[in-house]
Amino acid sequence: MPQGPGTFITFEGIDGSGKSTQARRLAASLEAAGHDVLLTREPGGSRGAEEIRALVLEGDPDRWSPEAEILLFTAARRDHMEKTIWPALRAGRMVISDRFADSTRLYQGLSRGNLRALVDGLHEMMIGTEPDITFVIDMDPALGLARAKGRQTSEERFEDFGEELQRSMRAGFLDLARDHPERCIVIDGNRSEDEVATDVLAQALARLPEPVAGS
Numbered sequence: 001m002p003q004g005p006g007t008f009i010t011f012e013g014i015d016g017s018g019k020s021t022q023a024r025r026l027a028a029s030l031e032a033a034g035h036d037v038l039l040t041r042e043p044g045g046s047r048g049a050e051e052i053r054a055l056v057l058e059g060d061p062d063r064w065s066p067e068a069e070i071l072l073f074t075a076a077r078r079d080h081m082e083k084t085i086w087p088a089l090r091a092g093r094m095v096i097s098d099r100f101a102d103s104t105r106l107y108q109g110l111s112r113g114n115l116r117a118l119v120d121g122l123h124e125m126m127i128g129t130e131p132d133i134t135f136v137i138d139m140d141p142a143l144g145l146a147r148a149k150g151r152q153t154s155e156e157r158f159e160d161f162g163e164e165l166q167r168s169m170r171a172g173f174l175d176l177a178r179d180h181p182e183r184c185i186v187i188d189g190n191r192s193e194d195e196v197a198t199d200v201l202a203q204a205l206a207r208l209p210e211p212v213a214g215s
């Protein structure tokens with residue numbers, strides 16, 4: 001699938017690591033620097049995908065079989081690509097997504113048996129787009145879980161898997177970053193919001209082209 005002239009940036013990491021906060025801050029900083037930015041999130045980011053979000057994030061942890069869950073996340077992502085991400089990249093915009101395919105590679109690929117090959121096969125068939133830059137926010141799982149639990153939402157299907165899952169997801173994200181050094185940047189999330197945001201912005205600016213004047 002042709003990606004277009006835009007730039008695609010994703011944030012990944014365990015629950016509560018600060019992805020949403022940092023995605024929002026980076027979007028604001030890049031916009032202030034003159035980039036045309038679209039901030040989006042997964043699961044979600046388009047009307048259909050937001051509807052699927054409620055199906056996958058709410059309710060009993062055993063609500064879906066691992067295979068059905070992979071199909072739901074992939075369906076949500078396909079709709080997000082068609083309606084939101086591909087049009088923006090084709091228009092030359094900068095897309096920042098709070099989570100993307102690396103989350104499926106880990107959560108659906110590793111958390112309930114090894115289904116990574118199935119996740120990879122579906123990604124290749126249905127999505128085919130990789131980010132230009134992925135920020136992997138690394139942090140202590142106990143702290144991440146405490147932050148995430150402090151939010152009080154009904155979207156706790158995955159948080160209910162607990163700290164053990166967070167620990168293996170953290171290791172998985174670090175492995176993935178090592179396997180994809182061409183796009184992944186590991187960020188130490190155990191710092192203040194401001195310190196993390198300064199680091200993320202500096203890393204992004206070092207890799208991004210100058211904004212096109214008047215765009």
Ligand code: ADP
Nearest residue numbers: 014015016017018019020021022147191192193
């Ligand atoms: P994620 O999207 O990775 O789950 P959030 O950005 O939603 O993480 O942050 C989870 C919670 O932690 C929020 O209440 C947020 O305000 C807080 N938070 C985010 N970054 C930091 C930080 N560096 N230090 C302390 N608290 C933070």
Ligand code: TYD
Nearest residue numbers: 014015016042043073099103104107148158
């Ligand atoms: P998110 O709203 O980003 O939660 P958080 O802010 O706590 O990180 O994502 C909700 C949950 O969805 C999170 O526990 C991870 C899970 N998830 C998957 O399991 N697979 C996926 O492909 C995506 C995008 C998210």
